[in-house]
Amino acid sequence: MxxxxxxxxxVLLALAWLAGLVLDxxxxxxxEGLFNFLGAWAVWNxxxxxxxxxxxxxxxxxxxxxxxxxxxxxxxxxLAGHDTSALxxxxxxxxxxxxxxxxxxxxxxxxxxxxxxxxxxxxxxLLSVLGGVLLTALSRMIRPLSPVEMLYAGAAFYLTLIFLQxxxxxxxxxxxxxxxxxxxxxxxxxxxxxxTVLVVAxxxxxxxxVVVYDLLWISAMSVLVWSAGRRS
Amino acid sequence: MGDTGRGxxxxxxxxxxxxxxxxxxxxxxxAENVQGGLLTxxxxxxxxxxxxxxxxxxxxxxxxxxxxFYKGRLLEAWRQTDQGSSxxxxxxQATQGELAGGTLSLYRxxxxxxxxxxxxxxxxxxxxxxxxxxxxxxDLFASLGQEGFTGALVLEDGxxxxxxxxxxxxxxxxxxIPGGFGAGRLHMAHTSAEAPPDLFTVLEQQEQxxxxxxxxxxxxxxxxxxxxxxxxxxxxxxxxxxxxxTAQDPGTLGPSLRRWLETSLExxxxxxxxxxxxx
Numbered sequence: 112m113x114x115x116x117x118x119x120x121x122v123l124l125a126l127a128w129l130a131g132l133v134l135d136x137x138x139x140x141x142x143e144g145l146f147n148f149l150g151a152w153a154v155w156n157x158x159x160x161x162x163x164x165x166x167x168x169x170x171x172x173x174x175x176x177x178x179x180x181x182x183x184x185x186x187x188x189x190l191a192g193h194d195t196s197a198l199x200x201x202x203x204x205x206x207x208x209x210x211x212x213x214x215x216x217x218x219x220x221x222x223x224x225x226x227x228x229x230x231x232x233x234x235x236x237l238l239s240v241l242g243g244v245l246l247t248a249l250s251r252m253i254r255p256l257s258p259v260e261m262l263y264a265g266a267a268f269y270l271t272l273i274f275l276q277x278x279x280x281x282x283x284x285x286x287x288x289x290x291x292x293x294x295x296x297x298x299x300x301x302x303x304x305x306x307t308v309l310v311v312a313x314x315x316x317x318x319x320x321v322v323v324y325d326l327l328w329i330s331a332m333s334v335l336v337w338s339a340g341r342r343s
Numbered sequence: 344m345g346d347t348g349r350g351x352x353x354x355x356x357x358x359x360x361x362x363x364x365x366x367x368x369x370x371x372x373x374a375e376n377v378q379g380g381l382l383t384x385x386x387x388x389x390x391x392x393x394x395x396x397x398x399x400x401x402x403x404x405x406x407x408x409x410x411x412f413y414k415g416r417l418l419e420a421w422r423q424t425d426q427g428s429s430x431x432x433x434x435x436q437a438t439q440g441e442l443a444g445g446t447l448s449l450y451r452x453x454x455x456x457x458x459x460x461x462x463x464x465x466x467x468x469x470x471x472x473x474x475x476x477x478x479x480x481x482d483l484f485a486s487l488g489q490e491g492f493t494g495a496l497v498l499e500d501g502x503x504x505x506x507x508x509x510x511x512x513x514x515x516x517x518x519x520i521p522g523g524f525g526a527g528r529l530h531m532a533h534t535s536a537e538a539p540p541d542l543f544t545v546l547e548q549q550e551q552x553x554x555x556x557x558x559x560x561x562x563x564x565x566x567x568x569x570x571x572x573x574x575x576x577x578x579x580x581x582x583x584x585x586x587x588x589t590a591q592d593p594g595t596l597g598p599s600l601r602r603w604l605e606t607s608l609e610x611x612x613x614x615x616x617x618x619x620x621x622x
Contacts, residue, residue, distance in 0.1 A: 162572065162608040224607045225587060228579035284574025 114340030120149055121336050125329065132322065140187040143325045147180030150296070150332035153339040161289055164220040171213030172293070178206030200259065207266045214270040218277060227280070235276045243269030250305065260307075267301040292338025299331035348467040350532045351497060357428040359499060360421070360463065361407040363506045367460065368516040370397060371451040379403070379442035391415040391543065396454040401438055403445040408438040413457040416541035421464050430464050432549070435542050456515055458534040459508035462494035465539050466532030469494065473531075475524035483529075484520045488512040493534045500527030557593035564619035565600050568612050 124142050131139030151173040158169035182202040185195040218232040246268040247261055256264065274294045281287035303324045351360070374381065379401055394415040401408040406423040420435035422428060429437065475498055484507075487496070491512040498505045504527070508515040565584060569577035584603065590596040597620065605613035 162612070163606060225583045225603070226573065226580050226607060227576065228583065231579070279575075281576040282574050284570065284576065285572045287574045287576070 117149070117153060117336040117340050121333050124149060125333075128325065128329065137187060137190050139325070140183070140190055143328060144180055144183030144187050146329050146332040147176050147183055150335045151176035151180065153332070153335035154293070156339040157289055157292070157335070162286055164224045164226065165217065165286065165289070168213045168217040168220065169293075171209055171216070175206045175209040175213065178202050178209065182206060204259065204262070207263060210270060211266050214273050218273065221277075231280070235273060238276065239269050239272035242272040264304045267297070267304040271297040271301045288341075289338065292334055292341070295334045296331040296338075299327050299334065303327035303331065348465065348532070348535060350462055350464045350466040350468070351495070351530050352428070352430065352464055354468075354471055354530050355463075355497065355499060355504070356502075357423045359502065359504050360428065361409075361423050363463065363497065363504060364398075364407065364409045364421070365400065366506070367398065367450075368452070368456075369450045370453070370456075373397075373449040373451055375448045376402075376446045377448070379445040379447045381447055382439070382442055387417075387543070395451065396457055397449065397451040398457075398460070400448045400450075401442055401445050402447075403438065403441045408434065408441075408445075410435065410438070411457060411461060413461075413538075414454055417543050418457070418539050418541065419461055419464055420542060432542050432545050435546070455510050456508070458538075459493055459495055459510050459515060461539065462508075462532040462534045463497075463506070466494050466534050469531040469533050471530050473529040475500075475527040475529045478524055478529055480521045480523055484514065488514075494532050497530045498524055498527050499530060500525075554591075554593055558591065558596060560620060560622075561593060561597050561600055564616050565604065567619055568604055568608070568616050571615065572608050572612060 124145055128139055128142035128146075131137070131142055154169055154173040154176060158166050158173060161169055179202075182199050185199040185202065189195040189199065215236065218227065218235050221227050222229065222232040243265045247256075247265040250256060250264050251261065271294065274290055274297055278287050278290035278294045281290060306320050306323045306327065355363070382399070382401075390412060392415065395412045396414055397412055399410040399412070401410070403422075406425070408420070408422040410417060411419040417435065419430065420432070420438060421430040422434040422438050424437075428434075483496075487509055489512065492509045493511055494509055496507045496509070507518050514520065562581075562585070566577065566581050569580050569584070573580050584600070588596060588599055588603070590599060601613050601616055604616050
């Protein structure tokens with residue numbers, strides 16, 4: 112039931128997005144925003160079927176996605192002429208901070224539970240921080256970034272590295288397979304961040320980078336839906 | 344049982360052997376026809392501790408069971424069954440299992456008297472089915488005395504029989520040398536030079552081995568569950584698990600591993616563990 116429902120909603124939203132791309136920018140933005148909620152629902156589903164130490168963390172990530180979705184809906188509302196930028200930014204930041212906290216908690220709680228070798232989490236977090244800082248610095252060399260943009264980009268890189276290392280360490284097992292879906296979603300999400308870094312989108316005019324960002328983000332959410340469907 | 348033989352087990356019917364054991368001298372009677380439940384593990388430990396030598400006769404419904412103690416060690420157990428008889432650890436375990444419903448008698452003998460009796464079920468066969476009529480009893484006893492024979496001599500005459508026990512050539516229990524044997528067949532077994540193993544020790548070793556096997560089965564199941572969930576990460580997780588779960592008793596380790604899998608992974612992991620442990 113779940114995989115079919117997820118697939119149907121994904122297809123409907125994708126069609127809405129396509130229609131919006133051709134006909135109405137607000138519809139496109141609305142469809143893209145709703146994809147976040149679909150992703151949140153998928154992550155929530157993954158969480159309920161996951162081992163205990165991952166449940167809280169994945170639920171937190173789902174909540175983070177809800178916040179990003181709210182932010183995107185506020186953006187859409189903004190396209191319709193309302194000033195939502197201040198609130199939107201706050202919601203985005205809250206979502207990203209939640210992502211950071213939950214992503215960091217995952218290896219910590221896994222190690223505390225005795226599932227990882229002692230010291231593994233320390234190494235994972237250190238490498239992820241270093242990698243996140245390095246990649247953000249590289250992005251900054253391409254284009255100057257505001258502190259908030261740096262937070263977004265850094266968080267995307269940091270989280271991708273955290274999940275990537277864990278899914279590698281757990282390759283071949285059920286948890287590893289679950290994490291892999293999240294890793295792919297994060298990789299796509301990070302690529303989406305890179306695209307926004309490379310080009311400054313100038314709304315409300317539709318720029319190609321917005322289309323690429325949307326496509327990557329929609330793919331990321333679809334991967335989560337696919338992951339959730341595979342599990343149930 | 345090492346180099347020890349099977350004595351006269353293959354020659355005497357369980358009924359006749361039972362009769363011979365019943366007719367063993369009583370020595371000092373410690374208990375007679377008491378409730379079989381008396382032979383609790385604690386009581387057995389006391390017999391071991393005080394270096395008891397003697398034997399126990401247990402009447403289990405229609406069947407007889409016999410336990411031989413030598414200086415606190417349980418060197419033989421023999422038991423009539425509906426199909427025949429059994430001896431050794433299997434006989435002791437079966438007897439223990441049924442004792443509660445039977446009666447028990449316990450007799451103390453001098454330690455020297457035990458090895459010759461043990462020849463009945465664990466000795467080395469010396470002579471089988473000699474026509475008794477052709478043997479001169481006095482000559483046989485004299486020659487056994489001369490060589491310092493230790494073991495058992497049994498005259499089997501149809502369904503009944505008689506036993507003589509020798510220790511270093513001496514006839515034990517004040518038995519008289521018969522004038523002649525008459526009809527029947529004579530069987531002889533001498534006591535093995537190598538003492539049979541203590542059945543208590545054998546049982547303890549078996550129990551230890553069983554525990555070890557159960558522990559290994561538990562860890563094997565835990566490893567399989569971890570591999571299913573953790574893939575490559577199962578090895579370090581198992582290492583930590585082994586460090587935190589050091590119980591050597593399967594009855595404690597099993598539930599605690601199960602609980603860990605349930606809380607650290609998920610209820611399905613515990614179910615998988617159950618399935619694997621059951622095999």
